[in-house]
Amino acid sequence: MRIRLDWMLAGLVIAMPASAADLTVSDAWIRALPAKLPAAGYFTLTNTGKAEVSLTGASSVACGMLMLHKSAQSGGMGSMEDVAAVAVPAGGTIRFAPGGYHLMCMDPTPAVKPGGKIGVELTFAGGARLAADFAVKNAQGK
Numbered sequence: 800m801r802i803r804l805d806w807m808l809a810g811l812v813i814a815m816p817a818s819a820a821d822l823t824v825s826d827a828w829i830r831a832l833p834a835k836l837p838a839a840g841y842f843t844l845t846n847t848g849k850a851e852v853s854l855t856g857a858s859s860v861a862c863g864m865l866m867l868h869k870s871a872q873s874g875g876m877g878s879m880e881d882v883a884a885v886a887v888p889a890g891g892t893i894r895f896a897p898g899g900y901h902l903m904c905m906d907p908t909p910a911v912k913p914g915g916k917i918g919v920e921l922t923f924a925g926g927a928r929l930a931a932d933f934a935v936k937n938a939q940g941k
Contacts, residue, residue: 819923819927819928819929821846821847821848821852822844822845822846822847822848822852822887822921822923822927822929823844823845823847824842824843824844824845824921824929824931825842825843825845826841826842826843827840827841827842827843827919827931827932827933827934828840828841828842828933828934828935828936828940829841829902829904829911829917829919829933829934829935829936830897830936830937830938830940831907831911831912831913831935831936831937831938832938833938835906835907837903837904837905837907838862838903838904838907838911838935839868839897839901839902839903839904840857840865840895840901840902840903840904840919840933841894841895841896841897841901841902842894842895842902842931842933843892843893843894843895844887844892844893844894844895844921845887845891845892846887846888846889846890846891846892847890848889848890849889849890850889851886851887851888851889851891852886852887852923852924852925852927853884853885853886853887853923853924854867854884854885854886854887854893854921854922854923855867855883855884855922855923855924856921856922857902857919857920857921857922858919858920858922859904859917859918859919859920859933860908860910860918861904861907861908861910861911861917861918862904862905862906862907862908862911862917863905863906863907863908864904864905864906865902865903865904865905865919866881866902866903866905867881867882867883867884867885867900867902867903868880868881868882868900868901868902868903869882869899869900869901870897870898870899870901872898879903882900884924885900902919910935911935912935913935913936913937913941914935915934915935916932916933916934916935917932917933917935918930918931918932918933919931919932919933
């Protein structure tokens with residue numbers, strides 16, 4: 800039986816977990832709202848690696864719960880839903896921005912106040928983790 804080594808190696812590369820060294824976070828900020836209303840986090844995630852990665856979660860001690868969400872418009876109505884994972888293509892960029900993908904910070908702590916910073920850890924399929932500081936801005940994004 801003859802085995803093609805190049806196909807086996809290609810399968811190994813695809814199956815490898817994401818490496819935090821291939822991932823960068825930029826323009827990270829969180830929108831603080833008054834009266835313990837949920838806060839939303841926005842950022843740009845770049846994958847310089849050679850394989851697609853899957854963002855599967857986020858956490859922060861400044862949030863009771865931090866979830867991946869996506870806003871959408873349909874028939875003139877806005878909606879928001881939980882997202883289990885967000886794919887970031889090899890050599891690609893995904894933007895978490897108002898009106899699209901975002902992090903939803905439920906039960907924000909007093910640390911989520913404009914002018915401050917909070918730490919967020921992003922989790923990827925395969926176990927890679929990436930820590931980033933998010934600037935806290937007011938409802939107008941300032």
